[in-house]
Amino acid sequence: MRPLRIARRDGIALPAWAGVHPVLQRIYAARGIRDPDAIEHRLARLIPPQSLGGIDRACELLQEAIKENRHIVVVGDFDADGATGTAVALRGLRLLGAARVSYQVPNRFTHGYGLGPSLVDDLAPLAPDLIVTVDNGVAAHAGVAAAKARGIAVIVTDHHLPGDTLPAADAMVNPNLDGDAFPSKALAGVGVVFYLLLALRGRLRESGWFASGTSAARAEPDLGCLLDLVALGTVADLVPLDYNNRVLVEAGLRRIRAGKACAGIAALIDVAKRSAATLCASDLGYALGPRINAAGRLEDMRLGIECLLTDDASRARHLAETLSSINAERRDLQAQMVEQGEATIARFLARHGSDAFPVGVVLFEDDWHAGVIGLVASKLKERLHRPVIACAPAGDGSGDLKASGRSIAGFHLRDALAEVDARTPGLIGRYGGHAMAAGLSLPAARLHEFAAAFDAVARRRIDAELLDPVLHTDGELLPHEYDLDLARQLRLAGPWGQAFPEPLFDDEFAVADWRTMGATHLRLTLKHRAVAASLDAVMFGGYTGSAPPARMRAAFQLAIDDWNGRERLRLLIRHYEAAQGG
Structure with a gap:
């Protein structure tokens, strides 16, 4: 190395x-x-929402649900993108006139990722008429089928890469679907749902929903009040900051610096000992985002979502302090796990030498915490400069492992997993993600088989110069x-x-x-x-x-x-x- x-x-x-x-x-x-205009981050230069595929049908379903007072349940994800996206969806739909809106977020340890059948079962007491996923759903075949079997309509909003087939949702909004003409493929999940709200507001405006002098008269809301949340989720999810995303993030930062952040973000800034007046994107990524993420990693992401939803400053402060305490626990646990991983690597190198070291690295310890393995993979990837997948027991008695990977530039991690799956069907359970990060499940008994298969794919796909850390x-x-x-x-x-x-x-x-x-x-x-x-x-x-x-x-x-x-x-x-x- x-x-x-x-x-x-x-x-x-x-x-x-x-x-x-x-x-x-x-x-x-x-x-x-090359152009000075490219550093002028004006909201007027955002890509129009109408260019996002599937958005018209999604808006039609939401318009009907709002006007007919149907129960909309937002199903988020247990990371910062999913938490901010859930908060944006709830706040935005309420601003647009939805009277019956609630949310649910899967528990990492009981439901697994995204909209699954067990989560749909747990939604039954809420009696939803319409489910809107945020930051998940593009691979939720079984979950969407379970919802449809109960007569629940489903709108999927997501940004993850699709598989070979799509679930049978009533509408799907995802800039990364094959053939979607939306110019920016880098929107985070929170960005996708914010775009859906922009388009829905336009549709409601055209229908006279905001017209004065009618029985349904209401003021047209300024959805810009959601941009602090959009900025936080976009930066925390590590999506590429292309021009469109920079416009969204800069607009959110301007709101925060002007003292207009929601109570939860203001409280998180305070407990992180940052200054709102000079806040920058790195503060969102390294101080606020990890505190939100910690709830989903070790506890229940509802803590993070409630912090972002409340308008009560004292409650926001209490929740932010709780999140900060959980994050401190996460840091300690992460440090222990990274130390274990480094010790395993050192033992391998001492016995076999660097020439035998895998190009695609897979690590497992039977006492690792499934909520922290992604962070461990990230740290070890930085130190090894090669793709790393960290695994932990699923903890549900299934005998499976949960795994999370991080990659290096030039090696598309999700595509690599797809190749492993194609070459060895049944070796991997569910998987998904992006070029730089992905998650999966696999049987514990086949860990060594998976490690060899992943390393073989990495060796085929990674040129030697990509392993040169610069x-x-x-x-x-x-x-x-x-x-x-x-x-x-x-x-x-x-x-x-x-x-x-x-x-x-x-x-x-x-x-x-x-x-x-x-x-x-x-x-x-x-x-x-x-x-x-x-x-x-x-x-x-x-x-x-x-x-x-x-x-x-x-x-x-x-x-x-x-x-x-x-x-x-x-x-x-x-x-x-x-x-x-x-």
Whole structure:
């Protein structure tokens, strides 16, 4: 396995953009932006909802349900995308006049993923007339059939990749269906349901639902009030931030910075010790999203959804504190499981050497928690730079395993599972996901068979250069660009995220001083050859038991330390190596 190396992105020289810092121009160019309009994230430039396939039929069913006062039950998912999508669906449908709306979310440990027959059975006391799935359903053949057998209509809203066949839903809205002409395939589940609400509002407007002077008169709602939730779910789900998603996320961030976040998001910001006024996408991804996700991983996602639905600030605070406590428990459990995985890897390498190490890695421990395996796979994928699938007992007495995988760029994980399934029918149970993440189930007795099959597919599909871990940077900064004002601009210039990465720079520094923070973090004082003042730097998780080199080449972000309300420039180091000759 090869060590991580730093490489600079190729930038493209552009004519000067008035009012845009030269460093930002270089960063945008390296991310493929050639037109200044592409950094103007105006809601008016969103792709029209009418271009999303299946949306007309879904709106027709929802319009009938609202006007005839039918009971609509939203079935979400147990991650942050599903939780925010569920909250958006409930809040939005109520704003549009639905009087009978409730929700249900599957329990990871009793129902499994998505709309399944057991969840449909548990919905019976609610007597739903219409089920609307959010962030699930594209593979729910049995669940949709069970609902239809009970006379319940089903609208599927999802963004996951479809299988060879689709469930017999009454309507299906998913930009990733074969033949769907919607230009952005990157919408998260929360984005799909938000688009459905936009289209439904238009249909209701045309029908006179909001017309003044009628018995059904009501004010047309501003669905922009839901954009803070859309932003949170989009960033937390790690979907690519293409232009359309950046518009949605930026609009949500503007609401939050203006003090207009819903009570739940405001409370989550507070317990995470972030500032609403300067909140950025990374705060959504690393501080708020994990707190919502923790509920579905270890407890019941209803805690997260209720936090996002309540308008009572004190209740939101109580729920946010509960979620924060669960998240702390999740972090501890995750650290233990990652340590176990690393020990297993070290034993394998000691016995067999790196040449025998799998390209597609499958790990299992009989005491691993099924709610945390995806995070373990993600951490180990980062360290190994190869696709990793982590497995845990299903815990339902079935003898099955639940598994969650994370991939590297260039290896489509969901397609790889499809190939394993085609080559060895019956080896995998249910599976689904995306290029970079997927989930599945399999019999525990066939774990070794699956591990060999997955590794074989990975070896066929992954070229050797894809296993070379590279950290791409935006090059070096000029001496005068180590500047607090530039750091402020970079913080708010995104939104940065998946497929639109945060600005990252690199250069060589002398280490004038260093010390540890806690057990694993580094605090450093660095000297740059052309910068007069010393530079404060921090690297979280950077202390491995030995001193950093006297001279280092570091990849870093230009960040802001706002401890005690005073802003100071700080370098946030992502990786370092000994400088040549250092």
